Amino acid sequence: MNVPTIVTIGKATQDVFLKSSKAFEPQEHKGVLYEQLPLGQKLDLDDVIFTTGGNVTNAAVTFARQGLNSKYIWALGTDIASHTILQDLDNESVDTSRVLQDESYRASYSTILLSSTGERTILNFHGTKVASDGHVLDLSPLDTAEWVYLSALGDMELLEKIITYSAAHNVKVFLNPAGAELAEMEKLKPLLEDVAILAVNKEEAQQIVEGQTLEELARHAINYVPAVIVSDGPHGAVATDGTTIVSAGMYEDVPVIDRTGGGDAFGSGFLSQLVIGKSLKESIIFASANSTSVVAQIGAKAGILRSGVVLHDMPLTEKPF
Numbered sequence: 001m002n003v004p005t006i007v008t009i010g011k012a013t014q015d016v017f018l019k020s021s022k023a024f025e026p027q028e029h030k031g032v033l034y035e036q037l038p039l040g041q042k043l044d045l046d047d048v049i050f051t052t053g054g055n056v057t058n059a060a061v062t063f064a065r066q067g068l069n070s071k072y073i074w075a076l077g078t079d080i081a082s083h084t085i086l087q088d089l090d091n092e093s094v095d096t097s098r099v100l101q102d103e104s105y106r107a108s109y110s111t112i113l114l115s116s117t118g119e120r121t122i123l124n125f126h127g128t129k130v131a132s133d134g135h136v137l138d139l140s141p142l143d144t145a146e147w148v149y150l151s152a153l154g155d156m157e158l159l160e161k162i163i164t165y166s167a168a169h170n171v172k173v174f175l176n177p178a179g180a181e182l183a184e185m186e187k188l189k190p191l192l193e194d195v196a197i198l199a200v201n202k203e204e205a206q207q208i209v210e211g212q213t214l215e216e217l218a219r220h221a222i223n224y225v226p227a228v229i230v231s232d233g234p235h236g237a238v239a240t241d242g243t244t245i246v247s248a249g250m251y252e253d254v255p256v257i258d259r260t261g262g263g264d265a266f267g268s269g270f271l272s273q274l275v276i277g278k279s280l281k282e283s284i285i286f287a288s289a290n291s292t293s294v295v296a297q298i299g300a301k302a303g304i305l306r307s308g309v310v311l312h313d314m315p316l317t318e319k320p321f
Contacts, residue, residue: 003067003068003069004068004069004146004147004275004276005068005069005070005071005141005144005145005146005147006060006063006068006069006070006071006145006146006147006148006149006271006272006275007071007072007073007141007142007145007147007148007149007171008056008057008059008060008063008070008071008072008073008148008149008150009056009072009073009074009137009139009148009149009150009153009162010054010055010056010057010074010150010151010152010153011054011055011056011074011107011108011126011127011152011154012052012053012054012056012057012072012074012076012082012085012089012107012108013052013053013054013057013081013085013107013108013109013110013124013127014050014052014053014080014081014084014085014107014108014109014110015050015051015052015053015110015112015260015299015300016048016049016050016051016109016110016111016112017047017048017049017050017051017112017114017258017298017299018045018047018048018111018112018113018114019045019046019047019048019049019114019298020043020044020045020046020113021046021116022043022044023037023043023044023045024113024114024115024116024121025115025116026115026117026119033119034121035113035115035121049298049299050084051298051299051300051301051302052084052085052088052089052300052301053110053260053261053299053300053301054085054108055151055152055176055263055264056072056149056150056151056152056264057072057085057088057089057094057301058261058264058265058268058300058301058304059149059151059264059267059268059271060072060089060092060094060149060268061089061092061094061301061304062264062265062268062269062272062290062304062305063094063149063268063271063272064092064093064094065092065304065305065306065307066272066273066276066305066306066307067307068272068275068276069095070092070093070094070095071094071095071098071141071145072089072094072095072096072098072099073098073099073137073138073139073141074099074100074130074137075099075100075101075102075105075128075130075136075137076099076100076101076105076107077101077102077103077104077105077106077107077127077128078101078102078103079106079107081106081107081108081109082101082105082106082107085107086099086101088301092301095141098138098140098141100136100137100138102136104128105127105128106127106128107127108124108125108126108127109124109125109127110122110123110124110125111123112258112260114258114298117256119259120258120259120260122260129155130155130158131158132155132157132158132161133157133158133161134158134161134162139162139165142162142165142166142169142171143169145169145171146171146172146275147171147172147173147174147196147271147275148162148166148171148172148173148174149174149267149268149271150162150163150173150174150175150176151175151176151177151178151264151267152176152177152178152180153178153180153181154178154180154181155180156180156181156184156187156188159177159181159191160187160191163175163191163194163195164194166194167194172196172197173194173195173196173197174195174196174197174199174267174271175192175195175197175198175199176199176200176263176267177198177200177204182204182207182208185207185208188208189208189224192224192225193224195224195225196225196226196227197225197226197227197228197229197270197271197274198221198224198225198227198228198229199228199229199231199266199267199270200221200228200229200230200231201230201231201232201233201263202214202217202230202231202232205217205218205221205230208221208224209221209223209224214230214231214232214235214236214237214238214247215238215245215247217230217238218230218238218239218240218245219240219245219321222240222241222242222321226241226242227239227240227241227242227280228240229266229267229270229287231263231266233262234250235249236248236249236250236288236315237266237284237287237288239270239280239283239284240280240321241280241321242321243320243321244279244280244281244318244319244320244321245318245319245320245321246280246281246284246316246317246318247316247317248284248285248288248314248315248316249314249315249316250288250292250314250315251285251288251289251291251292251314252289252292252312252314254292254295254296255296256295256296257295257296257297257298258295258297258298258299259295260299260300261294261295261299261300261301262291262294262295263291264294264300265287265290265291265293265294265295265300265303265304266287266288266290266291267287268290269283269286269287269288269289269290269291269305270283270284270286270287271283272286273286273287280318281316281318284316285311285313285314285316286305286311288314289305289309289311289314290304290305293305
């Protein structure tokens, strides 16, 4: 059996979680939740947890744990955070051999203030930006890959370069755009003709197409791409390939410990099953289970499911498109 190769491209992050049952309790003002930290005081922490994150590195671990050939491309530095990220990925059997490591780069770094509800405030240092022309990136692994997974790249010019390169080499694109890409809709929409799967949440979908329900949004978005997933957190998701449409609820109602990486686990979980021939329905079930497992633990990678896990049924409907 030929094992599919999936390449992930994008930033990586050293994540530091700070837990405090007293200092990080959410407050509300005019419908907005926030955390309030007094100046000039020392606040006690319950725990400090060091992990790694970054949308596509989280996805890369899902692919590796599912037994796929998982490869990661980016530019990192010689700083401690960069070394930690690479060691973490190497330990997960993600191929990092084409990562550029140069002292002129620094990895992203996030300090996450975690409340008892699972909500969090993230203080993010973006690290060194990769040039928009992507000249420092070695894209040659795409020459023999089946898929490339792109999420929150944050640079429309670089996104266009990677998608164009992928199309030229018959590589299918899974795209999870973020704010920077969605803000340039006139450039994003033409790129969708070379995207195989578009994954967005409800609010993101409403920036691309008209619609109020997840199903409406999915039906409209399928005019741009062969397959689409529209999610709405604990309210479930809808996926369609233009032939079948699947609506799913929550896989399991578990206490949410940390929402970091839940969306990445869903998207990568879906693709990890689809590429090995699983149906739309089976892929959604695994995606939901993967996401549920991740948010039940601290950090974006700890809860990612491994190959062979036994899944149970979940609220789900399947019907012709």
